[in-house]
Amino acid sequence: MIYGINTLYEAIKSKIKIYKIYLNKKNNKNNKIKKIIKYSKKNNISLNEIINLNFKKIEKKNHQGVFAIIDHIQLLKIENIIPMIYNSGKIPLLIILDSITDVRNFGSIVRTSACTGVDAIIIATKNSVTINSDSIKTSSGGIFKIPICKEKNIIKIIRYLKSFGIQVIAVTEKTDNICYKFNYKNPTAFILGSEQKGISKKYLSLCNNTVKLPLIKNSLTSLNVSVACGAILYETIRQRLIES
Structure with a gap:
């Protein structure tokens, strides 16, 4: 799981596999959020726009109304x-x-x-x-x-x-x-x-x-x-x- 607008935006630019994206509807005017929505639709990624983004694992974190489920980070040699x-x-x-x-x-x-x-x-x-x-x-x-x-x-x-x-x-x-x-x-x-x-x-x-x-x-x-x-x-x- 990742959270935060910039974090998700960089994940998208890196082309790591993203399984699901959750967004707070109030954020849809943010330019990066607009690009995230556009990307998710283009790549058939499950997009959930909800009014109140409540999730126990991140409720106390600075999630900026967005989190996503991504593939694991590959560790290299x-x-x-x-x-x-x-x-x-x-x-x-x-x-x-x-x-x-x-x-x-x-x-x-x-x-x-x-x-x-x-x-x-x-x-x-x-x-x-x-x-x-x-x-x-x-x-x-x-x-x-x-x-x-x-x-x-x-x-x-x-x-x-x-x-x-x-x-x-x-x-x-x-x-x-x-x-x-x-x-x-x-x-x-x-x-x-x-x-x-x-x-x-x-x-x-x-x-x-x-x-x-x-x-x-x-x-x-x-x-x-x-x-x-x-x-x-x-x-x-x-x-x-x-x-x-």
């Missing part, structure tokens, strides 16, 4: 994606998430990643966020635009990425290396850890470098992980687009 990235002529840009379970942080990371051209997000099969309606909504539909790879052995994946010439960089406050002093124009994968435990030592030992975002003296000791992700991705885009 990074081994199938890396060759495709290189064959397309693109410089790989990847995100690895270590033990991030908060759906809001995950959704924000996905949304920013989709906006900055990240090629894939890698999560572990254990101690990772669940891909559900909340994480999809928080990503504003970004999850439909970027491959999500769920991997059992992150150590193996790090070694695999490095074998393809991808530098693996840990973004952590436990380093003296300021992030702006490093080159991200080359193939790069950033690892970000949970706010409680940070990045696992076994992953840190395999990284090419560790970097941190600078903080003002006597301020808080760390940033929210989704904010840190956004900052490092936009520094990467700045280097690749402006300095290239």
